[in-house]
Structures are given as C-alpha cells and as structure tokens.
Amino acid sequence: MTETNKRFPEGFLWGGATAANQMEGGFHEGNKGLNIADVLPGGKERLKVLSEPGFNFEIDHSKYTYPNHEGIDFYHRYKEDIALFAEMGFKAFRLSIAWTRIFPNGDELEPNEEGLAFYDRVFDELHKYNIEPVVTISHYEMPLNLVKEYGGWRSREVVTFFERYVNAIFNRYKDKVKYWMTFNEINSGLMMPIMGLGFSIQKEEDKYQPTFQAFHHQFVASSIAVKACHEIIPDAKIGCMIIFAPVYAFDSNPENQLYALQEERLFNYFCADVQVRGEYSPFIKRYFEQHNIDLKIEEGDLELLKENTVDYIGFSYYMSRTEKKHKTDEDKAHGNILSGIKNPFLNASDWGWEIDPAGLRVSLNKLYDRYGVPLFVVENGLGAYDKIEEDGSIQDDNRIDYLREHIAAMRDAINEDGVEMMGYTSWGCIDLVSASTGEMSKRYGYIYVDKHDDGSGTLDRKKKKSFFWYKDVIATNGENL
Ligand code: BG6
Numbered sequence: 001m002t003e004t005n006k007r008f009p010e011g012f013l014w015g016g017a018t019a020a021n022q023m024e025g026g027f028h029e030g031n032k033g034l035n036i037a038d039v040l041p042g043g044k045e046r047l048k049v050l051s052e053p054g055f056n057f058e059i060d061h062s063k064y065t066y067p068n069h070e071g072i073d074f075y076h077r078y079k080e081d082i083a084l085f086a087e088m089g090f091k092a093f094r095l096s097i098a099w100t101r102i103f104p105n106g107d108e109l110e111p112n113e114e115g116l117a118f119y120d121r122v123f124d125e126l127h128k129y130n131i132e133p134v135v136t137i138s139h140y141e142m143p144l145n146l147v148k149e150y151g152g153w154r155s156r157e158v159v160t161f162f163e164r165y166v167n168a169i170f171n172r173y174k175d176k177v178k179y180w181m182t183f184n185e186i187n188s189g190l191m192m193p194i195m196g197l198g199f200s201i202q203k204e205e206d207k208y209q210p211t212f213q214a215f216h217h218q219f220v221a222s223s224i225a226v227k228a229c230h231e232i233i234p235d236a237k238i239g240c241m242i243i244f245a246p247v248y249a250f251d252s253n254p255e256n257q258l259y260a261l262q263e264e265r266l267f268n269y270f271c272a273d274v275q276v277r278g279e280y281s282p283f284i285k286r287y288f289e290q291h292n293i294d295l296k297i298e299e300g301d302l303e304l305l306k307e308n309t310v311d312y313i314g315f316s317y318y319m320s321r322t323e324k325k326h327k328t329d330e331d332k333a334h335g336n337i338l339s340g341i342k343n344p345f346l347n348a349s350d351w352g353w354e355i356d357p358a359g360l361r362v363s364l365n366k367l368y369d370r371y372g373v374p375l376f377v378v379e380n381g382l383g384a385y386d387k388i389e390e391d392g393s394i395q396d397d398n399r400i401d402y403l404r405e406h407i408a409a410m411r412d413a414i415n416e417d418g419v420e421m422m423g424y425t426s427w428g429c430i431d432l433v434s435a436s437t438g439e440m441s442k443r444y445g446y447i448y449v450d451k452h453d454d455g456s457g458t459l460d461r462k463k464k465k466s467f468f469w470y471k472d473v474i475a476t477n478g479e480n481l
Pocket of ligand 1: 019022184185316379383427433434435436437442
C-alpha cells in the first residue's frame with residue numbers, strides 16, 4: 001500500500017459517541033423530566049420489554065433496576081471525561097441532548113434554563129480543547145409525558161412540541177454546535193418502536209398503520225429541524241442517522257437474492273430515501289398499499305420533505321445481516337439484534353453480534369452510490385466483557401483488533417472506492433449503559449468505568465490499552481493502525 005492510499009482526509013472528525021440517557025445520570029436533577037429510558041429496566045429483561053408488545057412505561061422498583069438513572073454520572077463528571085477525550089486527541093465528540101432537560105414534560109411553552117445551562121457548560125468544556133460537539137437531537141429519550149398523554153410519535157401534536165424544542169436549542173447553541181443529527185437510528189422504529197417511536201405495539205397485527213404514521217410525523221419533524229437549522233445556523237450541517245446493516249443473500253438462489261434486496265429496501269433505505277431524497281420511494285408506496293397503510297399527510301408536508309433534505313448521512317454500523325427467504329429457527333443468528341441467519345464466514349461478539357469489517361466498506365459504498373452525500377460513521381464498536389489484570393491494566397486487544405479492521409475498511413472505502421467521509425465517532429468511547437440490554441458489563445469504551453450490572457462500583461475512570469492505541473490512530477490521522 002502506498003502512502004497516499006493510507007490517508008484519511010484533512011480535518012477528518014475522529015472521536016467517540018455517546019447518548020445522554022446512557023451516560024448522564026442525574027435523572028431528576030436540574031428539573032429534568034422523566035423520559036422513556038428512565039422507565040426501561042436493566043439487564044436482559046430490557047430486550048424482552050423492547051421486543052414484546054404491551055409495555056406500560058411504569059417504574060417498578062420491586063421488580064427491576066434502572067441503571068440509566070445514574071448512568072455513569074457524566075452529569076457531574078463531564079469535566080474529567082472531556083479531559084480524557086482531549087488526551088486521546090478527539091476532534092469530535094458525539095452526544096445527545098436530553099429533550100427532558102430542556103422541556104421536562106415535552107409540552108411546556110418555555111424551556112428549562114437549568115437544562116440549557118448544563119449543555120452550555122458541556123459545549124464550552126469541549127471547545128476549551130477544540131473538540132467539535134456532534135449533537136443528536138433525539139436519541140431514544142422522548143419525554144415520558146408525551147408517550148403517556150399523546151401516544152408518542154403517533155400524535156401529530158408532538159411535531160409542534162419538537163419544533164419548539166429544536167428552535168430552543170438551535171437559538172441557544174448556534175455559536176457552539178455546527179454538527180447536528182435529528183433522530184438516532186430512525187429506522188430502528190421498525191423493530192423497537194418503544195425507543196424510536198415512543199409507543200408500545202399492543203397487538204402484532206395492528207402495528208402497520210400506527211408505525212408508519214409515526215414515521216411520517218418524525219420525517220416532518222426532521223424536515224422542520226433541517227429548515228430551522230439552516231436558517232438559524234447557516235454554517236452548520238445537519239444529518240439524518242440510520243442503522244445500516246448490509247443485507248447479504250445467503251446464496252445465489254435468485255429467490256434469496258430478491259428477498260435480501262427487499263429487506264434492504266425496507267430496513268436500510270426507507271427512512272434515508274425520505275430524509276436524503278425528500279420523498280417516499282415507489283417501493284415503500286407499494287408496501288403501504290400491500291399492508292393497508294393509509295398515511296394522513298397534511299397539506300404542505302410533501303413539499304416540506306422535498307425542500308428540506310439533510311446535508312449528510314450519519315449511520316451506525318455494527319454488523320451485516322444474512323438472509324434467506326425460508327429460514328428455520330435453527331438458521332437464525334440469535335444474538336444479532338437485526339435477526340437474519342447465521343453467516344458461516346463470520347465470528348460473533350460476546351453478545352452474538354456478527355463481526356464483519358468488510359461489511360462496513362460495503363455499507364459505505366452502497367450508501368454513497370445511492371445518495372452521493374457525505375457519510376459520517378457515528379457509531380461502531382465492540383461490546384465485550386473486560387477483564388482487569390492483576391496489575392490493574394485492561395488489555396482489550398479484542399477491541400483494538402475490531403476497531404483496527406473497521407477503520408481500515410473505511411480507509412479503503414475512501415482511498416480505493418472514492419467514498420466521501422466526514423468522520424468516525426466510535427460508540428461508547430467511555431463505558432456506558434447498554435441500550436438494548438441495560439447492562440454495564442457490555443463495554444465499548446477506551447475508558448473503563450467502575451460500575452457493574454448490580455449498580456455497585458466507585459464510578460472511577462481508568463484508561464484501557466485501547467485508549468493509547470486510539471490516541472496514536474488520531475495523532476497519525478489514521479496512518480498507524
Ligand atoms: C445503537 C444505539 O443501536 O447501538 C446506541 O444508537 C447503543 O444507543 C448502541 O448503545 C450499542 O447497542 P447496545 O445495545 O450494545 O448498547
């Protein structure tokens with residue numbers, strides 16, 4: 001490999017990614033209201049809650065623990081954490097704003113000053129070290145009041161509340177934040193409506209109409225945010241954020257090829273088509289007809305979507321997905337959160353997520369070919385158990401290998417395939433609460449946090465081996481992997 005094709009572009013945004021509900025804690029402080037993440041139980045129970053119909057959105061301390069309430073206490077320790085990110089040389093730090101810090105119930109007329117002031121302090125601290133904040137406006141943390149009183153994103157009224165929220169944060173942070181994203185992993189609402197769309201499906205067969213109506217409201221809300229962002233902060237960039245997992249056909253059987261294509265169009269492209277191209281695709285319109293979905297689209301909605309498309313695509317990449325039309329239970333890759341069947345060529349993580357660095361290069365190519373807008377990998381990483389050695393160190397070579405191979409895949413997509421990329425913020429740069437299982441033991445960080453699944457621990461921070469490795473990657477702009 002020559003020196004030139006080892007390079008990442010100048011100004012590439014290296015960093016790490018997090019979400020408010022998984023790390024801040026302080027769930028009752030600063031007048032913050034309750035959000036969805038605050039009522040999600042910890043441990044494997046959570047996945048059950050997320051994937052089965054009928055969740056009631058109540059806290060029940062007699063049955064469950066609630067790890068997000070304390071998170072990793074970033075709310076009080078942000079200065080220490082940001083100093084560690086700076087020591088690694090971060091150029092960017094992805095975080096989300098908790099909507100309920102700004103509008104505790106979601107439907108107030110005026111924002112909560114204490115919440116606004118908290119993020120002022122965080123952004124100022126980041127700028128002290130020349131770290132660009134990359135802000136997700138809504139990351140699985142819808143105000144609980146909007147869920148209970150309005151039915152989450154099923155309600156059109158929520159669009160108005162969201163508009164108030166984005167106007168408040170764009171006006172307040174216009175000089176501090178230049179990179180924004182609207183809804184985290186918006187397409188995840190297809191499989192986990194609780195976190196993404198703010199409601200629980202009551203009966204499997206009734207899911208289509210409310211799900212896609214809620215998506216329509218989110219698309220309208222997203223376009224309103226894009227429009228407001230462009231008006232209030234003309235030098236900012238605002239993106240969408242999707243989960244992308246390329247779908248491979250299990251074999252060359254044309255039936256399986258077609259099935260993989262259809263799954264890909266629905267899960268991977270449906271949302272980005274609307275947010276990047278500004279319209280519902282012919283495929284999805286047919287899908288609506290086939291499932292008797294009759295979207296209520298208000299006058300002006302379609303023009304709004306068309307005229308206010310995003311500037312870039314942010315996406316998370318953890319795994320690929322392999323599919324065949326007729327699969328048995330035995331074929332299934334059970335750990336993979338995105339279902340699919342086992343891929344005989346891939347190994348899986350401690351949590352059964354299949355590891356596929358080449359799949360990241362495939363994803364970058366597919367997205368760039370289809371949309372031609374800059375791409376930002378805003379999540380990627382290995383959730384794994386960490387072991388503290390006798391000398392106190394954490395030798396997370398498995399994490400380093402994982403990251404090295406994925407970063408090499410991006411480098412090749414840029415240099416060999418001509419893909420345009422803005423940056424890379426690996427997920428959970430500091431250990432935090434897992435979104436799907438509420439566990440602390442599923443660790444992604446370069447920085448270890450002494451907190452355990454049972455809630456015990458000092459919350460002390462400790463640098464892992466990967467901390468020093470990533471620091472060198474950033475210092476050499478990706479040349480030393
Ligand atoms: C993404 C989410 O799905 O994956 C994050 O945007 C999440 O919030 C991350 O934490 C990893 O998933 P998990 O379940 O291992 O935390």
